[in-house]
Amino acid sequence: xxxxxxxxxxxxxxxxxxxxxxxxxxxxxxxxxxxxxxxxxxxxxxxxxxxxxxxxxxxxxxxxxxxxxxxxxxxxxxxxxxxxxxxxxxxxxxxxxxxxxxxxxxxxxxxxxxxxxxxxxxxxxxxxxxxxxxxxxxxxxxxxxxxxxxxxxxxxxxxxxxxxxxxxxxxxxxxxxxxxxxxxxxxxxxxxxxxxxxxxxxxxxxxxxxxxxxxxxxxxxxxxxxxxxxxxxxxxxxxxxxxxxxxxxxxxxxxxxxxxxxxxxxxxxxxxxxxxxxxxxxxxxxxxxxxxxxxxxxxxxxxxxxxxxxxxxxxxxxxxxxxxxxxxxxxxxxxxxxxxxxxxxxxxxxxxxxxxxxxxxxxxxxxxxxxxxxxxxxxxxxxxx
Numbered sequence: 001x002x003x004x005x006x007x008x009x010x011x012x013x014x015x016x017x018x019x020x021x022x023x024x025x026x027x028x029x030x031x032x033x034x035x036x037x038x039x040x041x042x043x044x045x046x047x048x049x050x051x052x053x054x055x056x057x058x059x060x061x062x063x064x065x066x067x068x069x070x071x072x073x074x075x076x077x078x079x080x081x082x083x084x085x086x087x088x089x090x091x092x093x094x095x096x097x098x099x100x101x102x103x104x105x106x107x108x109x110x111x112x113x114x115x116x117x118x119x120x121x122x123x124x125x126x127x128x129x130x131x132x133x134x135x136x137x138x139x140x141x142x143x144x145x146x147x148x149x150x151x152x153x154x155x156x157x158x159x160x161x162x163x164x165x166x167x168x169x170x171x172x173x174x175x176x177x178x179x180x181x182x183x184x185x186x187x188x189x190x191x192x193x194x195x196x197x198x199x200x201x202x203x204x205x206x207x208x209x210x211x212x213x214x215x216x217x218x219x220x221x222x223x224x225x226x227x228x229x230x231x232x233x234x235x236x237x238x239x240x241x242x243x244x245x246x247x248x249x250x251x252x253x254x255x256x257x258x259x260x261x262x263x264x265x266x267x268x269x270x271x272x273x274x275x276x277x278x279x280x281x282x283x284x285x286x287x288x289x290x291x292x293x294x295x296x297x298x299x300x301x302x303x304x305x306x307x308x309x310x311x312x313x314x315x316x317x318x319x320x321x322x323x324x325x326x327x328x329x330x331x332x333x334x335x336x337x338x339x340x341x342x343x344x345x346x347x348x349x350x351x352x353x354x355x356x357x358x359x360x361x362x363x364x365x366x367x368x369x370x371x372x373x374x375x376x377x378x379x380x381x382x383x384x385x
Contacts, residue, residue: 001098005224006233006382008037008217009344014332015181016114017211022056023068026110029213029337030069033106037217038227043102045069045076046093048086048109049336054124056112065108082128082371083285085109086339087378090216091238094380097218104223108215109337121209125335128372130246142206142286144247144373146198149288152254153200155303158291160200162306164191166287167204167329169315174326176356181210181332191287205287210332214340216347221385231351237270237381239263245375254303256289258377259296259368267298270381272364274298277320277381279349279359280366281342284327290314293368294322297379316357324349324357339369339378350384 010032012025020028026047034042045066053059062076079089086109093107113121126135129144152158168188174180191204224232241261247253267273274297282297284290291305299320300308308314314322325331325345328338346365348354363384370377 002100003221004094004097004218004235005221005228006216006235006343006347007219007224007228008033008039009215009347010036011179011214011341011344012212013179014210014212014334017112018114020211022052022058022110022112023064025112025211025213026065026108027069029215030106030108033215033217038229039104039217042071042074042104042106042217044074044096045071045106045108046079046089047076048079048089048339049111050080050082050085051124051127052111054127055121056115081376083283083335084339084369084371084376084378085336086214087367087369087380088240088339090339090343090380091240091378093218094235094238097220103219105218106215107218107340108213109340110213111334111336112211113209113334114211133246133248141373142198142201145286145288146201147247148253148292148373149200152288152291155254156306158306160192161188162310163200163205163287163291164188165309166284166290167191169309170284170323170327170329173316173324173357174330177326177331180326180330181208182330183326201286201288207285207328207333210334212332212334212337214337214344216340216343232385233347233350233382234385235380236383237266237272239265239269239379240377241265242376243374245372247373254292256292256296256370256374256377258374259293259370259379262377262379263297263368266379266381272381276364277366278362278364279321279324279346280368281325281327281345282322282368283338283370284323284329285333287329290322290327297366297368316359321359324354324359339367342367342369343380343382346382350382
């Protein structure tokens, strides 16, 4: 397999983009990535998108977005794995370049979620859960993650305040990200006193509905060395795994097994251990998700994620900064784009381009993107060379 570099990244401002279409926001981010990479063509394209048919009534994105970007007749594919669609698209683009099938590959992610009423967005997102055994019974994703939170609190003593600390930390980081949807800071009291969604989760424990896109350009390392004028970032590890889609079918709902297995694969490929990671972007769709994920990634012992967050381990100046971009919680969560935006943040950090939220001496970064309540997970490890 060939070594694969990320030579360009692009992301637009996220939020409620009423006056832009899905094709507009994708093309904006793709052109930013192409410009950042300094390439004059791409050989193939992969697009992560969960549910454009339900959100905007548009399928067949492989053709639509290649057409609108002006790159036909290159091969193009739309990738879907619920909220892990972007991360999985990156993995497939990585394998395309590593195999030698393509040299210059654009991997993007996009979702336009605000063109439907809230109940329409809730329905679209619920398709990532088990329709016959979960959704039919009236459960939503806040409800599923609330059950995970209750179980974690009961089993390990995780507190309501520790959940809130995840939101406080990520909004602090997001306040320094000009592309974030909700860059305002919040306090523990703000989180705990916000509107109840599903006990114990309040609205400030939940990521928002978002319009947005992000894109990266991949190429083999030998080409990157010739054309890239910025520090080179190499993908050294990639892992993908699944778990039961239904929460009730799992042995332990406090553990995200798909993330644990995907991370083990990525660590093995990269020849790294959790303690080698300098920073990470993880899937904090709900505050409890980040706590469970940092345990699954091996950053802390199982059950210690809440205490670690409260103690500052994952803060911007902590031992392992997590979600320096603001995460899904502050930056936003246009589900198909999230996995790619995570990579954009890690690349900027490794290049030293993250400005006020820059992590000192960042050399190795990790992204973790998951679908549903952890039914699928993708983990990537990147290093600056």
